[in-house]
Amino acid sequence: MILTLLILVPLIAGIFSFMAGNAAKGLALVSSLVTLGVAAYVSIAGHAEPLTFNMPWIPTLGTQISLQADGMAAMLCLLVGIVMPVIFITNWNKDVENPASFYGLMLLAQAGITGVFLAYDALLFYFFWELALIPVYFLCSRWGGEKRIQVTFKFFVYTFVGSLIMLAAIIYLSMQNPGANAYSWPNIVRAGASLDPVTQQWLFWMIFIAFAIKMPIFPFHTWQPDTYEQAPTSVTIVLSALMVKMGLFAVVRWLLPVVPAGVAFWSDTVIIMSIIGIVYASFIAIVQTDLKRLVAYSSIAHMGLMSAAAFSQSNVGMHGLMVQMFNHGINITGMWLIVSMVEQRWGTRDMTKLGGMASTAPQMAIALVIISLANIALPLTNGFVGEFMLFNGLFQGVSNYHITFMVVAGLGVILGAIYTLNMIQKSAYGNATEMVIAKDLSLNEYIGLGIIITIILVLGVYPKPLLDMTASVATMIVP
Amino acid sequence: MKAIIAATLLGIILMFAGLATKDKRSIASIAVVGFLLLLGVNIWELATTSPSEPQVLFNNMLRIDRYGLWFNLLMTACTLLYVMLVNKDIQRVGMHVAEYFALIAFILCGVYLLSSYNNVLMLFIGIEIISIPQYILAGSDKRNLKSSEASLKYFLMGSFSTGILLMGIVLLYGATGTFNIVEYTFLQSDSLNPLALSGILFLMVALSFKVSAVPMHMWTPDVYDGSPTPFTAFMATIVKAAAFLAFMRLFSVSFGSLSDHWMMILAIITAATLFVGNITAVFQQSVKRMLAYSSIAQAGFMLFAIIAVNATAWQGMILYAVAYSVATIGMFSVLLKLKDYTYDGFNGLAKRNPALAFFTTIFLLSLAGIPLTGGFMAKYFVLMAAVKQGNLLWLVIFALLMAAISAYYYFRVIIAMYFKQGEPEFNSEVTGTDKLLMAITCALVILIGCVPQLVLANI
Incomplete structure (x- = not known):
């Protein structure tokens, strides 16, 4: 009921x-x-x-x-x-x-x-x-x-x-x-x-x-x-x-x-599609200047990694996928919130025009950095736990090409770091040319981002509740 | 039997009411009360007919079973809804309002025959009883050239198809020596002679014409477009549903065991109907004409119920008939309020009249077959019937792709209403009663979508 x-x-x-x-x-x-x-x-x-x-x-x-x-x-x-x-x-x-x-x-x-x-x-x-x-x-x-x-x-x-x-x-x-x-x-x-x-x-x-x-x-x-x-x-x-x-x-x-037999037959194809997606989306994300499009492509890359792990047919990959579904949801929410705050304050999402957020709106810049780092799965953030398990899962996958898959997908992480750090650098640091007039976080935004960041840090340090919750389902799907 | 008599009487009374008074509004009120009573008679007849013993009348020419009675009841309810929703628009068509209502009552009488015939001659009579009043209704806007054209076109094409129907009946009679549809079931697949086979083919062609299946659909867009809109709404829904039931009764009951011989032909007709109906609808500029093509496309889905000769198909047919009729009647009732029938005529409707736009959205979602609406459940049942039949999965997938295309032209109306700027002009004021009736129609669409067993309860 x-x-x-x-x-x-x-x-x-x-x-x-x-x-x-x-x-x-x-x-x-x-x-x-x-x-x-x-x-x-x-x-x-x-x-x-x-x-x-x-x-x-x-x-x-x-x-x-x-x-x-x-x-x-x-x-x-x-x-x-x-x-x-x-x-x-x-x-x-x-x-x-x-x-x-x-x-x-x-x-x-x-x-x-x-x-x-x-x-x-x-x-x-x-x-x-x-x-x-x-x-x-x-x-x-x-x-x-x-x-x-x-x-x-x-x-x-x-x-x-x-x-x-x-x-x-x-x-x-x-x-x-x-x-x-x-x-x-x-x-x-x-x-x-x-x-x-x-x-x-x-x-x-x-x-x-x-x-x-x-x-x-x-x-x-x-x-x-x-x-x-x-x-x-x-x-x-x-x-x-x-x-x-x-x-x-x-x-x-x-x-x-x-359709277990169908999955067994097609899983390599799907993993290849997913990995093409990771690399392709990451490269496109690097050349984006629009914040929203950048985050959109980074999301395709993350989804690619998750779907690759879903089809790797390993228990740890499945478990990681479940944890990462939650974490990605939290992180991407944080990313979009910041993007929308930037757009609202300075009227543009063009990274070439942004810069100097750290000096005009320091709290917002800190939030941006933490959420971005979670997005590229730095240790101590929630993204790390999930992504580590996903890679582990890809490595342990039943496919004959599991190592190749993992290595190519790993490229995505490096590329992810490139475009994310680039974004932080362009929007948060440098000279505040367009971003002169600024108001830092208002109370409601503070609360919203605060919830996101708390979850990122807590689950980064202590992911056990999430892991416990999903362990039995993961084992049921892929023993 | 009671309902058949009552419908005829209602028609006659309405005709004479036109002599007694010239006041259009009182005639319309008499009509509404009359159809309400007719609905009551239908309920009474259904309640007094036992499931095990259907009424057999006129030397076994009519066999009124509960399925047919339930269908009659639902169609009468739809007619009542239709008469209440559009009675003001019917009054505006021309001078002879009493005749229009009388003709609708006569058509219902034909519908009752088609749902219970047990003899192909009754099928023929039923088809004629629904066709002839339609020829008149199509041309009822006498001063409008398009209306006259529609009437003449419909009459010529309709007579032609009636000829084919008779030809088919005669050929079958030559092969079997009977008009009784139950006795056709004794036709054996291995001893079929060319007479019987061509008879079946002729019947299929004639009935495909009546349900406007491709390639016998040519008359539909012009007739639907040219006829006065209130009557288009009736032709496209209740009449069409009855023709479908007649089609199904013959091919499922009589020729079900011979389905190997005709299934492929009908499957191709279905695919063609879906394809032509949907693709052509995409290119229309007038919503009324789009609805005409969409009715062809929807006919493609109803044909699934005929191809799949099984119990689910009977359920699907009745569900489809009701869900499609209710949504289409609703859609036409909105269209009638507007002056401009093009897509641009809908621009900005959501700002001007949010309630009307919302109702239209629900009707269109139902026609497109989105879950939570009756249209989805109807499509689901007929497609499931086809999957159960086996060998038709290709056609089901094709139909689903076509359903996706149909979303395109239905959503064009939604896009016009909600996301485009404009000042829609109204034909007549949208009163509180109109809104209430549309809200009820809308609620019915959703109710059928959530609890389809309401419609399937009595069969």
């Missing part, structure tokens, strides 16, 4: 937000704090055994409203629970046009995303998968930058095509074991695993394309930099910190165990 709260609270608050006028901001914050509380409870309570919720839905199809929070799902719900209030707090002073609709849609998106993480029934999963998309489509198209309409539409069509093909796969899988629980996760897994390897190999692509587009990994990533750039920053955070996790999460839950 408690799990339904995670979805219902934002859903109902979202619907009310549409009518709340200017009070929507407060409503959104309250509702997101409530969900954070529930998510925290779920993460602690779900530690021993998964929390579940079951209710019949469409008996003719054999589908149920079935939710389950195991360690991975609970962790991701917690991530949603943390990121949403941080977005609302840091944007407290920022006026958006038509706040009622804006916050209403944000909360609906939250409900959809949480639903994806909790759904334990394939059709329900598909429902939420699409539901998360619709509010984000409207958010980007309405409040985005100049080219928002075309860019968002491209994003929408891309993801919609992917999910429709996945839908065909879901129908096919549910046909294998018809009955009262045709769509439940154990049943889908049984159905998929019992198919012959050739069928699994093409089912693999039918399912994977949807997830690959969402993550996104090379060559399905072309919607991503444009959309991140054009979307309003709050929505970019939702997209990059939460929605891309839907893709990774879905790979772990709905792909790896469902």
